[in-house]
Amino acid sequence: MRALNGLHARYNVALVSSFADRLVALPRLGLGVSTEYGARRLSGALDPAVLRRDHPHYGGFLEVGVEIEKGLDAEARAWASAGAPTTYHFLDVNLDEREDFDAPWLDAVRQNIATLGPAWLCGDAGLWHFGARDRGQMLLLPPVLEPEAVAPMAQGIVRLRESTGHEVLPENPPGSVFVGRLHMLEFFAHVAEAADTGVLVDCAHLAMFQRARGHGLLDGFDGFDWDRVVELHVAGGTEHDAQGYAFVEDDHGPVVLADTWLLFEAVISRASNLRAVVVECERNSIAQVLPIFARAAEQWGPTT
Amino acid sequence: MGSYDVNDERLDPRRVQCVLVGMMFDPDYAARVLGDAPLPELSSRERLLLRGVDPRALGTDRYRRARAVSVLLDEFPVTATVLGVPAVDRFFATEAFRASVWARGSMALACGAWIGARAHGVGRLETAIAHVRRHWAPRESGSSGAAVASPGRLRALVVPAGTLAYHQRARQRLGPEPAVVLARRDVRTSERPPQRGAEYLLVERRDDGSIDVGTGSEPLVRLLAFAHTPRSQVDLEAEAVRWGAEPDEAAPLIADLVEQGLLTVAR
Numbered sequence: 001m002r003a004l005n006g007l008h009a010r011y012n013v014a015l016v017s018s019f020a021d022r023l024v025a026l027p028r029l030g031l032g033v034s035t036e037y038g039a040r041r042l043s044g045a046l047d048p049a050v051l052r053r054d055h056p057h058y059g060g061f062l063e064v065g066v067e068i069e070k071g072l073d074a075e076a077r078a079w080a081s082a083g084a085p086t087t088y089h090f091l092d093v094n095l096d097e098r099e100d101f102d103a104p105w106l107d108a109v110r111q112n113i114a115t116l117g118p119a120w121l122c123g124d125a126g127l128w129h130f131g132a133r134d135r136g137q138m139l140l141l142p143p144v145l146e147p148e149a150v151a152p153m154a155q156g157i158v159r160l161r162e163s164t165g166h167e168v169l170p171e172n173p174p175g176s177v178f179v180g181r182l183h184m185l186e187f188f189a190h191v192a193e194a195a196d197t198g199v200l201v202d203c204a205h206l207a208m209f210q211r212a213r214g215h216g217l218l219d220g221f222d223g224f225d226w227d228r229v230v231e232l233h234v235a236g237g238t239e240h241d242a243q244g245y246a247f248v249e250d251d252h253g254p255v256v257l258a259d260t261w262l263l264f265e266a267v268i269s270r271a272s273n274l275r276a277v278v279v280e281c282e283r284n285s286i287a288q289v290l291p292i293f294a295r296a297a298e299q300w301g302p303t304t
Numbered sequence: 305m306g307s308y309d310v311n312d313e314r315l316d317p318r319r320v321q322c323v324l325v326g327m328m329f330d331p332d333y334a335a336r337v338l339g340d341a342p343l344p345e346l347s348s349r350e351r352l353l354l355r356g357v358d359p360r361a362l363g364t365d366r367y368r369r370a371r372a373v374s375v376l377l378d379e380f381p382v383t384a385t386v387l388g389v390p391a392v393d394r395f396f397a398t399e400a401f402r403a404s405v406w407a408r409g410s411m412a413l414a415c416g417a418w419i420g421a422r423a424h425g426v427g428r429l430e431t432a433i434a435h436v437r438r439h440w441a442p443r444e445s446g447s448s449g450a451a452v453a454s455p456g457r458l459r460a461l462v463v464p465a466g467t468l469a470y471h472q473r474a475r476q477r478l479g480p481e482p483a484v485v486l487a488r489r490d491v492r493t494s495e496r497p498p499q500r501g502a503e504y505l506l507v508e509r510r511d512d513g514s515i516d517v518g519t520g521s522e523p524l525v526r527l528l529a530f531a532h533t534p535r536s537q538v539d540l541e542a543e544a545v546r547w548g549a550e551p552d553e554a555a556p557l558i559a560d561l562v563e564q565g566l567l568t569v570a571r
Binding site for chain 2: 127130131144212240
């Protein structure tokens with residue numbers, strides 16, 4: 001792991017133990033699948049329990065997307081009560097806004113953690129809602145990629161980690177608009193060092209960023225501390241065009257774009273502390289997504 | 305959002321994101337940000353960053369504004385039948401919307417404040433319903449020493465006579481999914497909402513989340529409306545006297561309202 005370079009002090013983030021120490025306690029979860037409230041109710045959507053039963057190496061754990069307002073659905077509760085591993089993916093907190101960590105929300109997060117028993121928390125480090133956390137105000141925008149945005153984000157990660165007693169892995173969000181001069185990987189490298197945390201790299205989101213910015217696929221890789229990568233996401237997407245503006249919709253569909261696979265392969269080969277890979281495919285049938293799991297397992301290698 | 309010297313080099317990431325949200329909801333505002341006209345809410349550096357945005361990228365989610373309008377139609381169904389759906393849609397092109405984003409406000413409450421009296425009593429009634437639905441909504445700040453206020457689950461309001469019956473008729477016509485009905489067809493009604501006289505309403509959220517709307521006496525409604533802003537005991541007693549209480553009855557009256565849960569005391 002790259003030596004700490006004083007970023008914690010520079011960004012005014014207090015740390016009590018190092019990520020290197022905490023990393024030892026993080027379990028290896030292998031390949032898993034994502035869900036969120038009500039996903040199973042969609043026609044033809046996969047049943048994570050069936051995936052785990054029929055393909056235990058693909059359903060090693062369930063990443064539960066949680067919006068406190070909606071809570072946990074029956075499938076997530078059943079999975080957890082069976083003692084199967086989980087991770088908690090937040091869907092409703094702007095990490096860089098101190099006001100978002102209000103007591104009722106934190107209490108509800110802790111209750112859901114008690115129910116799920118997740119190995120860690122994770123989620124897109126972006127703008128999950130504009131204005132208050134209220135009806136009709138949910139969205140997801142990437143952070144402003146400027147140095148001033150690093151400290152508030154890092155402080156939020158530490159705040160959530162200390163409030164829950166669980167690791168919090170920030171994830172690079174998707175987007176069609178990216179504002180700021182930093183590369184997404186450079187921004188998250190600073191955030192990870194300032195919060196002294198592991199990270200979650202979403203390969204589909206990273207491919208969207210590289211495409212939107214006109215970068216090469218591996219641009220930005222050199223400055224990133226890949227030893228901090230604990231979890232990877234791979235997911236399908238759909239290419240669209242809006243008035244000549246090409247973009248990818250992060251729809252978690254059954255077709256993983258070639259760029260995403262290339263990035264997945266490139267990250268896997270660098271992420272020496274990888275603990276988990278999630279195939280985000282909750283709205284598809286098992287038959288549709290088995291090839292994605294098979295390819296992810298093959299690329300991660302015999303250690304999965 | 306305040307204003308900057310145009311040469312200011314400061315950068316507030318939150319401000320940039322709030323403006324970006326405004327741009328995503330309103331192409332005209334996006335054009336202003338991307339254009340040359342002065343824009344006091346952004347520093348020169350913030351403006352420069354946002355001017356790098358490809359305007360086509362702002363429209364990749366074609367239904368973003370429509371979804372938000374749908375939420376507001378659900379909150380203000382009868383208001384929308386009075387003003388028309390396009391009027392509700394226009395909220396997203398207002399400074400009121402952008403200010404609520406910046407102030408971490410509720411979109412629905414900001415819309416209600418923006419509607420104000422334009423839909424007469426029904427707009428104010430539906431704003432009151434939106435208020436009590438959000439028990440977490442911040443209340444108006446009171447003066448120092450303010451100790452008594454109406455609870456967040458209760459709003460008292462004075463509207464034109466007949467407003468409640470008008471609202472109930474219109475609401476019934478719209479059925480259980482008003483936003484769907486409003487989005488599909490123009491349901492503007494020829495029946496104008498009441499504009500004369502006075503009706504005194506109490507809007508209350510029950511423990512099970514349901515919302516009751518009923519009438520109250522003028523003195524009670526006016527006193528509770530006065531207490532939407534936290535007040536001192538002395539000010540509240542004076543208000544009670546103003547609306548007909550004997551001076552020696554005011555303190556016991558307020559104590560009784562506290563006992564009934566219609567007022568709360570900060571401890």
